[in-house]
Amino acid sequence: MRFIYLQHIPYRHLSEGFAARFPESVVTTPYFEVAEPTLVHADIRAGLDEAMHAARAGFDAVGLTEHGQSSYDMDPNPDLGAAALAYQIGAEDLNTGIYVVGRSLGKTREPLRVAEELAWLDHLSAGRLMTGFPVGLPYDANINAGVPPIETRARYDENLSFVLKAWTAREPFAWNGKYSQYMSVNVWPRPFQTPHPPVSVTGTGNPNTTRFALQRDFGFNLIVMGGPSSAAQRIFDGLWRTADELGVDDNPFRANFAQFVLVADTDREAERLYAEHVAYSATRGVGHIPMHRYTLPGGISPPGLRVLLANSQLADAHPSDPPSFRQLVESGAIVAGSVATVRERLADRARSYRVGNLLLLLQMGSMPTDLVKHNIDMFAGEVMPGLKDIWWEYEDANRWWPARLGGRPVSVTQTELAGVQLI
Amino acid sequence: MTTFATRTETVEAWGGRFNLRFQVAGSGPALVYLHGARGMYWDELLRGLSDRFTVYAPMFPGTDPADTMSIHQVDDIFDVVLAYEGALRALGLHGVPVIGPSFGGMLAAELAAGFPDLFSRVILLDPAGLWSESAPWTLDFFSAPPESVPGLLFKDPDAPGAQEMFAPPSPERALDVAVNTIWALGCVAKFLWPLPDRGLSKRLHRISAPTLILWGEDDALIPVHYAHEYGRLIPHSRVEVIPDCGHAAQAEKPDATATLVKEFLDG
Numbered sequence: 001m002r003f004i005y006l007q008h009i010p011y012r013h014l015s016e017g018f019a020a021r022f023p024e025s026v027v028t029t030p031y032f033e034v035a036e037p038t039l040v041h042a043d044i045r046a047g048l049d050e051a052m053h054a055a056r057a058g059f060d061a062v063g064l065t066e067h068g069q070s071s072y073d074m075d076p077n078p079d080l081g082a083a084a085l086a087y088q089i090g091a092e093d094l095n096t097g098i099y100v101v102g103r104s105l106g107k108t109r110e111p112l113r114v115a116e117e118l119a120w121l122d123h124l125s126a127g128r129l130m131t132g133f134p135v136g137l138p139y140d141a142n143i144n145a146g147v148p149p150i151e152t153r154a155r156y157d158e159n160l161s162f163v164l165k166a167w168t169a170r171e172p173f174a175w176n177g178k179y180s181q182y183m184s185v186n187v188w189p190r191p192f193q194t195p196h197p198p199v200s201v202t203g204t205g206n207p208n209t210t211r212f213a214l215q216r217d218f219g220f221n222l223i224v225m226g227g228p229s230s231a232a233q234r235i236f237d238g239l240w241r242t243a244d245e246l247g248v249d250d251n252p253f254r255a256n257f258a259q260f261v262l263v264a265d266t267d268r269e270a271e272r273l274y275a276e277h278v279a280y281s282a283t284r285g286v287g288h289i290p291m292h293r294y295t296l297p298g299g300i301s302p303p304g305l306r307v308l309l310a311n312s313q314l315a316d317a318h319p320s321d322p323p324s325f326r327q328l329v330e331s332g333a334i335v336a337g338s339v340a341t342v343r344e345r346l347a348d349r350a351r352s353y354r355v356g357n358l359l360l361l362l363q364m365g366s367m368p369t370d371l372v373k374h375n376i377d378m379f380a381g382e383v384m385p386g387l388k389d390i391w392w393e394y395e396d397a398n399r400w401w402p403a404r405l406g407g408r409p410v411s412v413t414q415t416e417l418a419g420v421q422l423i
Numbered sequence: 424m425t426t427f428a429t430r431t432e433t434v435e436a437w438g439g440r441f442n443l444r445f446q447v448a449g450s451g452p453a454l455v456y457l458h459g460a461r462g463m464y465w466d467e468l469l470r471g472l473s474d475r476f477t478v479y480a481p482m483f484p485g486t487d488p489a490d491t492m493s494i495h496q497v498d499d500i501f502d503v504v505l506a507y508e509g510a511l512r513a514l515g516l517h518g519v520p521v522i523g524p525s526f527g528g529m530l531a532a533e534l535a536a537g538f539p540d541l542f543s544r545v546i547l548l549d550p551a552g553l554w555s556e557s558a559p560w561t562l563d564f565f566s567a568p569p570e571s572v573p574g575l576l577f578k579d580p581d582a583p584g585a586q587e588m589f590a591p592p593s594p595e596r597a598l599d600v601a602v603n604t605i606w607a608l609g610c611v612a613k614f615l616w617p618l619p620d621r622g623l624s625k626r627l628h629r630i631s632a633p634t635l636i637l638w639g640e641d642d643a644l645i646p647v648h649y650a651h652e653y654g655r656l657i658p659h660s661r662v663e664v665i666p667d668c669g670h671a672a673q674a675e676k677p678d679a680t681a682t683l684v685k686e687f688l689d690g
Contacts, residue, residue, distance in 0.1 A: 048591065113534050143566065146617035150609050178498070298609020301489045305602045 001350060001390045004055035004061040004099055005376070006258060008073040009047035009081070009286055012366040013039050018281040019322075020376060026070040026139050026289050035071075040190050044074060046369045048084055054362070056088055057380035061130060062089075063318030065223075066104055066143040069135070069166040072285040078102055086125035097405050098128050101221060101359065104136030104203065105159035106152035107145040111180055114168040115187050122192040131158055132221060134202035138291035144271070149300030155179050160201075167196040177189070198400045198410055199281070200256065203228045205231065206304065210239040214248045217413035219400040223258040225286050226357070229349065230258065231334025236353040245290030252391045253398040257349065260361045262336035263378035265410045270336045273371065274364070275325040278334060280320065282322040299334035334364075339382040347387055353409065356391045356398070427465055429520070432479075434513045437506035441493035445514070447481045449473025451471065453519045454688075455542070456480040456526030460565075462607035467584065471681050472522075481507065485610035488603055494610040499627055500621045503530065503614065504537045511587040517541050520688055524548035525645070525675060526611045531622065532657075545634040546684055547653060549642050549670050551667040553618035558648035562619065565612055577669040578641040583675030625639075627656040632662040635687040637680065639668035661687075 014025075014034055021031060051062040062080035075081065075138065078100045090094050095397050098121070103114050122129040135156045142149045166175070172186035189199055200219030213220040222235055250271070262278070264270035272400075276354035281287055298309060328334045335345045346358065358359050362375045371394055401407030436443040446463055454476035456469060463482050465473075472478055474547035484506070507530070511517060521529030521542045525619025528550025554560070564575050564612045567629050573580035573589050585639040592600045614621065634657045649663060654662035663683050665676050674682045 142616070148613045148616035154495075261525045269575055290568065296566055296609075296612075297605045297607075298612050300605075302488075302602050302606050305605055306598060309598060309601050 001383055001387050002060045002357045003360045004063050004357055005051060005059040006063040006101065006361050007042055007051045009075050010073060010365060011035060011040060012043050012310060013099045015067055015282040019288055024289055024293065025072045025285055026134050026293060027143055029071045032370055043351040046079055050363055050369060050372045051085055052088055055094050055096040055375050057376050059096065059380060061099045063101045066102035066141050078391050079121060082121055083124060086121055089128065090125060095405055097130050097402055098125050099130040099132065101132040102134045104141055105133045106156035107136040107141035109161060111162045112161040112166065113161045119167060119187055119189055119191045122197050123189055127192045127402055129197040130402060131197045132200045132202055132377060138296045138299050142296050148298060149296040152299055167191050192401060195410060197401060198407065205235050207238055214243050214246055214322035217255060218413045221258065232353060237263040238355055239337060251397050252354045253394055253395045253400050255355040256357040256359050257353055257355040258336040258359035258361060260364055261342060261379060262334060263339060263342050263383060265338060267341055271325055274336060277365040277367040278325050278328060285365045287322060301379060316414060343383050343386045347390060350390050356394065427470055432514065433441050434510045436510040436532040437496060440496040441484060441490060441585065442631065444482050444487045445509045446482065447477065449477050451476045453477050453479055453516055455516055455521040457521065457523035457530045459498065459525035460608050460611040461528050461604055462486045462576050462675060466674055467677040468681055479508065483610060486607040491606055500533055500554050500614050504533050507534060508541065511678050515626055517544050520544040521549065522546040524656060526551050526615060528573065532627060533623060533630055536629040539629055539631040542632050545632050547636050548672050548686060549645055551615060551619040551645060552623040553649050558646040560645055562612065562615055562617065564644055565608055572632065575643050576671040577675050578667060582675050584677060588674055623654060628658065630657050635660045636660055637683055638665045639663050639670055640666045641668060642670040644670040
């Protein structure tokens with residue numbers, strides 16, 4: 001197994017009455033009324049401190065995500081934080097990957113800039129960079145960035161083709177895209193890694209996305225914040241079934257799974273230490289985003305809508321109360337408890353999902369830095385050693401990890417530019 | 424509701440890239456109706472008009488359940504205007520009146536500005552298409568929770584027209600209706616997102632047909648401010664504001680709307 005510490009940068013000081021007064025932690029969250037600049041500063045620093053703490057504690061990589069105009073993850077461009085981490089990780093000569101899990105390509109209007117920034121980061125980090133390209137969450141791509149929902153996916157396809165070509169083309173080229181046009185593309189520098197850093201795509205369950213990742217030999221991240229573990233099982237089962245259909249190998253290191261994890265000396269201690277911060281996250285953080293911010297008309301094609309609506313009619317569309325700590329643990333949305341509990345649960349999931357990489361979110365909601373570092377130390381010191389050997393027989397063929405950190409060179413499939421229709 | 428007889432006519436459009444299907448009803452001289460963002464729907468106003476006119480209502484690209492992907496053949500409002508103009512002429516529909524609510528009103532105004540001889544009269548009901556700092560409005564409607572939609576479209580969400588529009592469909596039709604409505608909004612949003620301004624204000628001066636601008640005084644979606652903006656920018660126009668009425672004027676005040684529309688068409 002590989003362990004990636006995934007960092008959100010939440011504002012940790014929203015008051016208890018926030019959920020009652022404000023409908024969401026994105027898009028319309030007031031700033032001047034609830035935020036204190038010195039605390040924002042402290043929280044941004046804390047996020048980077050915690051990521052560095054994880055790097056020093058022995059995580060294989062540290063990662064950041066992109067979320068604009070949100071209080072639950074103040075990270076409008078993960079390349080910014082990644083630059084600070086890359087500098088420090090290099091200065092300390094740590095063998096830690098830097099994983100930009102999200103530059104949303106359905107959102108960006110400047111794909112050249114994405115290609116340039118990531119190539120620059122790859123050099124700054126001397127080849128420690130891993131790159132992830134999610135389509136982008138609807139509230140971010142469509143409301144924040146103003147992209148019509150019906151165009152998000154096509155924009156993503158085009159931008160991804162562009163970034164790969166911009167990284168690898170030997171000669172300058174002209175680009176006549178539907179969404180961007182460039183007279184002469186000649187990214188300087190091209191990436192440090194040859195032919196480019198490992199690439200992954202992120203999905204939340206759309207079978208087209210998993211198929212696309214397999215066809216192009218990209219890594220695949222499943223990020224369903226707080227979703228039940230049964231949903232993840234269905235999606236990974238689908239991924240491996242598709243791999244079989246396509247005749248693609250079933251190396252678990254293709255697959256990354258994001259999970260909130262909270263470790264303590266005992267199960268009871270975990271609840272005592274973390275419950276209030278889990279509640280904060282549920283009512284003032286990532287849990288406080290209304291469903292209609294995720295489902296905008298045009299973003300999902302009619303066949304997809306049919307599946308989504310048919311399923312959602314079975315679910316309670318208006319849960320009355322935010323789920324409790326115990327409910328979230330029972331549903332599998334968070335993994336929390338003693339070292340033994342956490343190790344057992346993660347081992348079960350890693351095996352049943354067949355995932356080689358865990359994206360571990362060890363900071364939740366209002367958790368203060370000291371507690372986050374405690375969680376990091378517990379995980380790295382006590383949980384990780386017992387999980388490391390899972391899937392290790394596949395490591396020889398792990399081409400989704402930087403070569404200088406033990407990965408194999410990126411498969412040529414990844415740079416093939418034949419467009420794959422995603423819609 | 425009693426059954427209401429409609430038929431369809433299909434024309435090859437936009438250089439053969441897709442077929443544009445028209446829903447047609449009634450008899451008499453032709454009248455073109457351009458539907459709003461929720462898709463084509465024969466409401467009381469249209470049923471009434473079909474007593475005197477043959478109403479031709481093209482289904483916006485993507486909103487025809489038989490071909491939901493044709494939306495990907497039109498990229499901007501200029502594509503749509505040219506595709507529609509060609510299709511209307513192919514059916515012999517020129518020199519005829521046009522009615523368009525909301526997005527359909529914006530499209531009617533674009534067509535009338537682009538091709539001033541295309542329509543004999545233009546009727547715009549709470550049309551989209553203009554935006555100014557003094558009366559900002561956005562597409563909140565498109566991302567609003569479903570339960571808030573009647574209140575955005577109607578001054579009185581209990582009005583009979585609202586009841587009809589939001590009556591739960593039969594269980595076996597419910598999924599189709601939901602999918603079609605959401606996809607229709609998504610298709611139309613391509614030309615309204617994130618702000619419904621594609622430069623129409625610069626083109627309105629080209630409209631030469633007599634134009635009626637009709638607006639619900641309490642439109643919560645597109646402020647009545649824009650009734651007067653449209654009136655100012657279109658040369659031969661008249662503005663009528665319907666009191667105590669929201670965005671979906673033809674559904675909320677069908678009698679008042681029908682009276683004004685018929686007077687204008689007869690004038």
